[in-house]
Amino acid sequence: MKRKIIAIVLIIGVGVYFLLNGSEKAMNKDVIKRLEQEENAANFNFETKSVKLNSGYEMPLNGLGTYRLTGDTCYDAVSIALASGVRLIDTAYMYGNEEEIGESIRDSGIPREEIFVITKIYPSQFDRPKEAIELALEKLNIGYIDMMLLHHPGTNDVLAYKEMEKYVESGKIHSLGLSNWYVKELKEFLPQVNVMPALVQNEIHPYYQENDVIPFIQNLGIVVQGWYPFGGRGYTSELLNNETIVKIANNHNVSSAQVILRWNLQKGVVVIPGSSNPKHIKENTDIYGFELTEEEMQEINSLDKNEKHDWY
Numbered sequence: 001m002k003r004k005i006i007a008i009v010l011i012i013g014v015g016v017y018f019l020l021n022g023s024e025k026a027m028n029k030d031v032i033k034r035l036e037q038e039e040n041a042a043n044f045n046f047e048t049k050s051v052k053l054n055s056g057y058e059m060p061l062n063g064l065g066t067y068r069l070t071g072d073t074c075y076d077a078v079s080i081a082l083a084s085g086v087r088l089i090d091t092a093y094m095y096g097n098e099e100e101i102g103e104s105i106r107d108s109g110i111p112r113e114e115i116f117v118i119t120k121i122y123p124s125q126f127d128r129p130k131e132a133i134e135l136a137l138e139k140l141n142i143g144y145i146d147m148m149l150l151h152h153p154g155t156n157d158v159l160a161y162k163e164m165e166k167y168v169e170s171g172k173i174h175s176l177g178l179s180n181w182y183v184k185e186l187k188e189f190l191p192q193v194n195v196m197p198a199l200v201q202n203e204i205h206p207y208y209q210e211n212d213v214i215p216f217i218q219n220l221g222i223v224v225q226g227w228y229p230f231g232g233r234g235y236t237s238e239l240l241n242n243e244t245i246v247k248i249a250n251n252h253n254v255s256s257a258q259v260i261l262r263w264n265l266q267k268g269v270v271v272i273p274g275s276s277n278p279k280h281i282k283e284n285t286d287i288y289g290f291e292l293t294e295e296e297m298q299e300i301n302s303l304d305k306n307e308k309h310d311w312y
Ligand SMILES: NC(=O)c1ccc[n+]([C@@H]2O[C@H](COP(=O)([O-])OP(=O)(O)OC[C@H]3O[C@@H](n4cnc5c(N)ncnc54)[C@H](OP(=O)(O)O)[C@@H]3O)[C@@H](O)[C@H]2O)c1
Pocket: 064, 065, 066, 067, 068, 090, 091, 151, 179, 180, 201, 202, 226, 227, 228, 229, 230, 231, 232, 233, 236, 240, 255, 257, 258, 272, 273, 274, 275, 276, 277, 279, 280, 281, 283, 284, 312
C-alpha cells in the first residue's frame, strides 16, 4: 500500500513537472514505465506470498507446474510440494493428470480452501464446454476449481469462456483466465466476454521475456503467470548455466533456478516451475529470502533473445 501511494505520488509529481516544463518530448518514458511496473509488482504481497486477483480471491505467488508429470510421479510431486508449503498447483485436461492431482490433494489433509488449483480446457473441447468443465470437476473431485483457463485461443473460445462464466456464478469455478493470449488476441477477445479474466498464463523466461506483453496485461488489472520459467525441458541446462545467471546466483548464495524465479516475482510474474525432484521442489519454494538489485534485474532483462521454446 505504502509503495502504491509512493508510486502514485511520483507519477503525479512527474506529470506536474512535465506540465510545468511544457515539454512532451522531454518526457522520460522509461521512468513512467518503471513506475508503472513497480506499482504492478507491488500488488504482490511478499509477506503472505500471494496476490489478490480481480475476482477477489487470493492466489499464491509460486506453485508447482505438472506438465509431463503423470501417475505416481505426479501424485508424489504434488504431495511433496504440498508438504513443502506449496499451495498452488497448475494442471490441464491436456496433461492427463487431473485425477492423481485431486487424489494427492485429498490425501494431503490440508484444508481444501488453503490450496489453489488451476486447470485448463483445451480447444478440442471448446465446442462442448459444459462437458469439458464437468469432466474437470469430476476428475479433480475437490469440490470446486479455483481457476479455469482456456488453454489456447481457438474456434469457439468465446462460447467456452461464456460457459465458464456460468460456473463462476454457481460457485463451482472461482476465477477465470486465459493461456497463450497476447496483445492482439486480448484486444479481440475481451470485448466479447462479461467477466474480466483474472490471470493470463504465457511463456516467460530470460530468453523469452514478453516485456511488451507483461505491462499490457498488468495494466488491465490481470495477473501474469509464466510457463517454462527454466525454458522448458531440453532447454533448462543452457538457461541454468548461463554465466550471467550463475554469477548473480553466486552473489546471493542461491541457485540459478532460484534467481530466475525471483526475477519473475520482482517483475510481477507468478511462477509455476515443473519438477518431480523433491530437492528441486523445495528449492523452488525458497525464493523469498533474498532480493535482486535493480542492476541484476537489468542484467537478466538484457538476456532476452525473443526465443520461444514452444509453438504456442
Ligand atoms: N499454458 C501452457 O500452454 C503451458 C505450457 C507449458 C507449461 N505450462 C505449465 O508451466 C509449468 C512449467 O513448465 P515446465 O514444467 O514444462 O518447464 P520448466 O518449469 O521450465 O522446467 C522444468 C524442468 O526444470 C527442471 N527443474 C525444476 N526445478 C529445478 C531446479 N531447481 N534446478 C534444476 N532443474 C530444475 C525439472 O527437472 P526435475 O523434475 O528433475 O526437477 C524439469 O526438467 C508446467 O509444468 C505447466 O504446469 C503451461
